[in-house]
Amino acid sequence: KNQVEQSPQSLIILEGKNCTLQCNYTVSPFSNLRWYKQDTGRGPVSLTIMTFSENTKSNGRYTATLDADTKQSSLHITASQLSDSASYICVVSVGAGSYQLTFGKGTKLSVIP
Amino acid sequence: DGGITQSPKYLFRKEGQNVTLSCEQNLNHDAMYWYRQDPGQGLRLIYYSQIVNDFQKGDIAEGYSVSREKKESFPLTVTSAQKNPTAFYLCASRAGTTNYGYTFGSGTRLTVV
Numbered sequence: 619k620n621q622v623e624q625s626p627q628s629l630i631i632l633e634g635k636n637c638t639l640q641c642n643y644t645v646s647p648f649s650n651l652r653w654y655k656q657d658t659g660r661g662p663v664s665l666t667i668m669t670f671s672e673n674t675k676s677n678g679r680y681t682a683t684l685d686a687d688t689k690q691s692s693l694h695i696t697a698s699q700l701s702d703s704a705s706y707i708c709v710v711s712v713g714a715g716s717y718q719l720t721f722g723k724g725t726k727l728s729v730i731p
Numbered sequence: 732d733g734g735i736t737q738s739p740k741y742l743f744r745k746e747g748q749n750v751t752l753s754c755e756q757n758l759n760h761d762a763m764y765w766y767r768q769d770p771g772q773g774l775r776l777i778y779y780s781q782i783v784n785d786f787q788k789g790d791i792a793e794g795y796s797v798s799r800e801k802k803e804s805f806p807l808t809v810t811s812a813q814k815n816p817t818a819f820y821l822c823a824s825r826a827g828t829t830n831y832g833y834t835f836g837s838g839t840r841l842t843v844v
Contacts, residue, residue, distance in 0.1 A: 622773070654835075661737075661821055661835035707773070719833070721773035 620645040622722035624708050630728045635698055639725045641691040641708035649713030653682050653693045656705045656724070665693070665706075698729045734758065737822050737836035743844050744809070744816065752807045752839045754822035760834070761826065763805035767791060768819040768838075777820075780805055809841060817843050 622643045631637050650669045654662035666675045666682040674683045679696045695702055708722040735756045744750045762781045766774040776789030780799040794813025799805055809816045822836040
């Protein structure tokens with residue numbers, strides 16, 4: 619069964635600090651992995667998308683890594699800001715033309731002053 | 732601006748009533764999706780459509796119905812057969828020839844009163 623597990627479930631950090639969110643997946647065949655940011659009561663917004671051959675991808679203060687061998691990904695947030703408070707969702711796309719997405723449950727990040 | 736518009740943002744339904752959630756996109760995307768999001772759970776696929784006048788059931792289609800009469804529109808009806816309809820509903824679309832580029836709407840929160 620295709621699954622995406624995220625950790626931690628929730629995280630509280632001080633403004634200005636860095637943090638790393640984890641994503642493990644058991645999806646086959648793998649097509650790509652994406653990280654989304656979802657503010658409360660809003661739709662998810664894409665941060666990064668990585669294919670099998672990409673190890674890292676950055677989007678401003680967000681850097682995602684992918685290890686396709688161990689089926690793990692991480693999202694690193696540098697110099698956190700209050701506006702980073704949101705849920706971060708890891709989504710893995712099944713390949714072979716199915717376009718099916720498997721969603722993690724998300725990590726809820728709270729950045730406090 | 733191109734994007735997906737969901738309406739209304741908040742919707743209240745009495746038990747036994749059918750309600751229809753609107754989803755409109757001007758991205759010229761071929762595929763459209765409806766997801767349900769519950770607290771602490773990943774997004775779950777209700778229905779999807781890859782082309783006009785065709786749609787497929789997702790993982791949790793029971794109690795829901797859709798139509799795709801126009802490329803731009805993919806309304807979701809929550810019927811009285813859906814026993815636990817209170818949730819956050821997200822519509823998404825994707826360009827037909829790529830496994831990238833999913834765009835989400837801002838969601839509709841449905842509450843049964």
